[in-house]
Amino acid sequence: MINEYVSRKVSLKDINGCLICQKPTTTVLYNKSGPDWFYTCDIHLQDNPEFVKPIYGKDYETKTNRLKSVQQELHRIQKNNDPSSWDGWVGKLFIKKNKNQSPDKDKDKDKDENKDGDNNNNKVGNESTGNRSDMLQREYQTLLDELTHLKQNNRKYQLDNSLYENRVQRRIRTQRIKETYTATNPEELAQRLATFPNVPTDKP
Incomplete structure (x- = not known):
């Protein structure tokens, strides 16, 4: 995955919480090399090198x-x-x-x-x-x-190294989960879920 994200806008019906402050936003940073994406407020993209750095041409x-x-x-x-x-x-x-330095009067x-x-x-x-x-x-x-x-008018950004590494690891974990459940027989998966412990109650 390449550390290059593009800022995009989504419709109001797809509004979601910002990754940083959880406030509703329509701005999404999208990485097509992942693919990877997450919501963020526009204000977090301005002069915030601990989060993102702009990529200029x-x-x-x-x-x-x-x-x-x-x-x-x-x-x-x-x-x-x-x-x-x-x-x-x-x-x-x-x-x-x-x-x-010009002593001559004639001059x-x-x-x-x-x-x-x-x-x-x-x-x-x-x-x-x-x-x-x-x-x-x-x-x-x-x-x-x-x-x-x-x-x-810049729309390209580079994530902070630590944040980018977290996104990469998240992508790897998600991919592994998908591969695991794809290779699992539906009946076997249902049996596994049935063996999960019950939610504890407040009663002694």
């Missing part, structure tokens, strides 16, 4: 990895644009140091001429960084929405 894993990558890049851009950060402070220190005029060009370049760079940041933020939100949708 390759698409979920790909989107999760991309989300992490986008998050890291957004963090890096934010850190570089923050003057109070260590990287921004060191960058400004080096810029000031380079400016102080002051060239600096003034290039200053406007540098400012324009910085402005273009900031706009480019801002556009990149906006694009990444939109992608981040899109990925987040898609992952949320995949989570909400």
Whole structure:
């Protein structure tokens, strides 16, 4: 038997008690490799690793990895644009140091001429960084929405190892009982049942 269960809904006439809390529910976890199935409340399928763990497809894993990558890049851009950060402070220190290392007064005029060009370049760079940041933020939100949708619509689960082992053993016992009674002669079975002890009474 494979540890892979699918969540299914049954009709109201087939409602039954939850395996965990015994409350009536129409949700069933079904394992076709057994076959094995049992009733459970939907709430028990949410963030409950001691009971079940969701099984997501390759698409979920790909989107999760991309989300992490986008998050890291957004963090890096934010850190570089923050003057109070260590990287921004060191960058400004080096810029000031380079400016102080120009003793030639003749180059002051060239600096003034290039200053406007540098400012324009910085402005273009900031706009480019801002556009990149906006694009990444939109992608981040899109990925987040898609992952949320995949989570909400997931129907495959894996049981906790101990619970799964119990289900396997239960399946084996049930199979053995069926084989035993199938091979038993009906008359012999009736004779066995007739020899069972009577239910004790309260009287001494």
